[in-house]
Amino acid sequence: MKATRLAVFTLLLLVLVPMGVMAQSEVEPFEVTDPATGARPFEGQELRIINTEVVPILAYEHEVFDAAYVEASGVNLIYENYDQGALLPVLQTMCAAGGDDYDIMFVEDGWSGSLEALGCLEPLAPYYMAAPGDSHPEDYTIRAFGTVAMHNQTWYGMPTLIAVGMFAYRTDLFSDPDEQAAFQEQYGRELTVPQTWDELKEVGEFFTRPDEDLYGFNYRYGTPNNILFDYMIHFGFSRGVNFFDPDFNPLFATDAAFDAASFFTGQDFLSLQPPGRESFQFGEVLQNFTQGKVAMYGTESWAIPLLLDPEASTVADVTGFAPIPGWRDPDTGEVHRALLSAGPAYMINANISPERKRLAWDYLQLAYGQQFERLLAEQYGAGHRISTLSDPDLVAQYPHLAANLEAMKVGIGRPSEPWWPEAENALGQALQAAVAGSPVEEVMTAANDEVINIVRDAGYYDNGAHYVSVEEREQYVCTLFGELGLESPEC
Numbered sequence: 132m133k134a135t136r137l138a139v140f141t142l143l144l145l146v147l148v149p150m151g152v153m154a155q156s157e158v159e160p161f162e163v164t165d166p167a168t169g170a171r172p173f174e175g176q177e178l179r180i181i182n183t184e185v186v187p188i189l190a191y192e193h194e195v196f197d198a199a200y201v202e203a204s205g206v207n208l209i210y211e212n213y214d215q216g217a218l219l220p221v222l223q224t225m226c227a228a229g230g231d232d233y234d235i236m237f238v239e240d241g242w243s244g245s246l247e248a249l250g251c252l253e254p255l256a257p258y259y260m261a262a263p264g265d266s267h268p269e270d271y272t273i274r275a276f277g278t279v280a281m282h283n284q285t286w287y288g289m290p291t292l293i294a295v296g297m298f299a300y301r302t303d304l305f306s307d308p309d310e311q312a313a314f315q316e317q318y319g320r321e322l323t324v325p326q327t328w329d330e331l332k333e334v335g336e337f338f339t340r341p342d343e344d345l346y347g348f349n350y351r352y353g354t355p356n357n358i359l360f361d362y363m364i365h366f367g368f369s370r371g372v373n374f375f376d377p378d379f380n381p382l383f384a385t386d387a388a389f390d391a392a393s394f395f396t397g398q399d400f401l402s403l404q405p406p407g408r409e410s411f412q413f414g415e416v417l418q419n420f421t422q423g424k425v426a427m428y429g430t431e432s433w434a435i436p437l438l439l440d441p442e443a444s445t446v447a448d449v450t451g452f453a454p455i456p457g458w459r460d461p462d463t464g465e466v467h468r469a470l471l472s473a474g475p476a477y478m479i480n481a482n483i484s485p486e487r488k489r490l491a492w493d494y495l496q497l498a499y500g501q502q503f504e505r506l507l508a509e510q511y512g513a514g515h516r517i518s519t520l521s522d523p524d525l526v527a528q529y530p531h532l533a534a535n536l537e538a539m540k541v542g543i544g545r546p547s548e549p550w551w552p553e554a555e556n557a558l559g560q561a562l563q564a565a566v567a568g569s570p571v572e573e574v575m576t577a578a579n580d581e582v583i584n585i586v587r588d589a590g591y592y593d594n595g596a597h598y599v600s601v602e603e604r605e606q607y608v609c610t611l612f613g614e615l616g617l618e619s620p621e622c
Contacts, residue, residue: 173490174205180477181222181233185215186413187437188292188513195507200498206490216354219245219552226251231482234491237291238478241555243282244547246478252287253479258492259286259615265500269617270516272472272536277604278544279474284607288476289495292433293515295538296364296455296470297531299420299428299438300324303449304338313337325456326466328366328394331427335403338426347403348427349419350395352566353412355559360471360545362562365429366391368469369457374546375598379591383558384579389572391458396565409566421445429455432535433474436511452531454538472542474515508532515539540621543601550589557581 184190197208211233213221219242225232226249238246246252259266266289268276275293280286304310305322314322314337325331335347350365351357363372370391373382382388394400401408405419417437420428421444428434441447457468477499479491497503501518508514508522512529519525520536545551561578565571586592599607609622 171203171205173493175207176490177207177209178235178490178494179209179233180211180235180237181218182210182212182237183215183218184212186292186294186431186433187417187443188433188435188511191436191511191513192291192507195510196498196503199503199506200494203497204493206494208494216356222246222251223249225480226482229482231480231484231487233480234483234487235477235494236480237475238288239475240279240473241545241547241551243287243476243478245549245552247282247285247287248549251481252282252285253481253488253491255286255288255479255492255495256611256615258488259496262492262496264493264496265502266496267501267516267518268615269612269619270501270518272517272539273605273608273619273621274542274544274601275472275474275515275539277601277608278472278542278547279476281604281607281611282547283599284610286611288478289499290474290476290515291499292474293472293539294431294433294474295472295535295542297430297432297434297535297538298324298453298455299430299434300451300453301423301426301446301449302451303446304426305451324451324453325427327456327459328369329459331456332400332403335427339403344424346405346419346425348429349404349408349411349416349425350429351411351413351416352408352563353410353415355556355563357412357559358562358566359555359559360473361429362392362395363545364431364471365455366395366458368471368543369455369467371458371467373543377598377600379586379596379598381554381579381582381586383561383582384572384576388575392562392565392575393571396562396571401566409563421447431471432513432538435513435531439512452534454534470538470542472539472544544604546598548589548591550585554582554585557585 184193200206201208218237222236222238222242223245226246243252259268268280268286271280271290271293275290279290279293280288305324311322317337318333322334325334331348337347338345339347350361367388371387372385372391375381405424407415416428417434419425421438423446437443438450439447444450454468455470457466459466477495479488483491501516504514504516504519508519508525508529512532514520514532517536520532526533557578561574564574605621609619612619612622
């Protein structure tokens with residue numbers, strides 16, 4: 132591994148040197164009055180990063196990327212970590228005060244509008260034009276890049292993670308001849324990995340054995356953010372639910388939304404999950420699978436490195452991956468699947484000095500660039516870039532990478548309007564009330580009305596604001612790439 136890293140470092144020292152503009156563009160590069168020079172132009176400096184490691188892959192990334200960047204650059208990385216739920220208020224307070232406490236900020240895709248409104252997000256296109264380095268923004272699917280790296284038409288961040296829905300399962304249970312025979316006898320069909328919600332419930336019922344401390348599956352219900360996005364990723368999107376119509380009317384009080392929410396929060400479905408499920412968040416559901424307490428795990432791609440790590444999971448060697456179950460159209464028999472495409476990016480604080488902004492860009496383009504990602508994929512079977520997910524050697528070793536790539540091409544991004552965190556909280560609380568026994572239609576209709584009021588108070592209805600669709604986001608990305616002189620096969 133050390134020889135591999137040294138070879139990569141030698142290559143990447145070349146890309147640290149600013150390159151000329153590749154094509155005419157409407158994006159103007161920033162003016163460098165005192166350019167850094169040399170192979171390690173920022174050696175000895177410190178980079179301040181406000182961060183959260185809310186999901187497992189982020190810790191694995193820091194292990195790989197930061198060690199590689201520090202060795203290549205000589206820069207010291209200073210982290211301040213917060214719990215995921217506490218991070219956004221800290222960022223909002225700093226931004227509102229014009230603070231320069233941190234150079235780089237961990238920003239989830241749903242937060243970017245709120246922070247842009249406070250004036251603390253630095254556009255990245257000029258930095259790319261001055262020194263592209265190893266950033267390769269065209270090496271992401273356009274849906275993923277438009278959701279995670281941009282807010283509407285402006286590029287603000289380098290993705291640290293592209294999360295798409297995945298389904299993990301215990302291969303030892305599904306391949307056991309005794310289990311197969313028992314399932315065949317009980318249900319009159321072959322035991323297979325579920326393709327639909329109804330099959331998920333049926334197989335989950337079969338594997339739920341409290342006396343053996345084994346349950347069918349596990350989902351996150353413990354916070355408004357967690358419950359809303361497990362609902363959308365695994366049930367709502369496939370049923371046809373979306374966030375808003377083009378005029379910002381919320382879509383959580385439709386028949387499709389009620390149907391998906393009733394299934395997800397129903398007592399029959401909850402009873403197939405371990406005790407304490409109502410309070411479970413990221414950590415608890417992940418732990419239940421890695422300790423062998425559940426047969427199936429509806430998750431996202433951020434869990435892959437830990438699930439495959441024998442030091443972290445007792446079932447790492449018998450963990451398989453499949454597409455998440457979908458909704459079977461009763462009229463056509465077709466199984467509909469749709470996915471969230473979400474994730475955080477590292478973004479530069481617009482309130483720091485020009486010199487520190489150049490250092491921050493140096494870190495983003497190199498640490499989260501194309502070459503270091505390959506190191507992550509080789510070691511841990513995870514990645515976010517097209518070049519990684521489509522590499523024949525890597526796919527042969529980790530077949531789920533190809534499925535991740537296809538999911539990233541069709542993922543639906545969540546809103547990133549300044550008021551979205553408030554709307555997200557209202558919707559998540561409604562789903563939590565349904566889990567506690569409140570009528571689904573009643574609480575979801577009330578939450579839908581609350582979101583209408585949030586949108587109205589923001590002036591969106593008065594000024595005729597338009598909700599940007601996933602297709603429009605794709606066009607924004609293609610326009611940006613054109614301005615940067617880049618080509619994408621999706622554009």
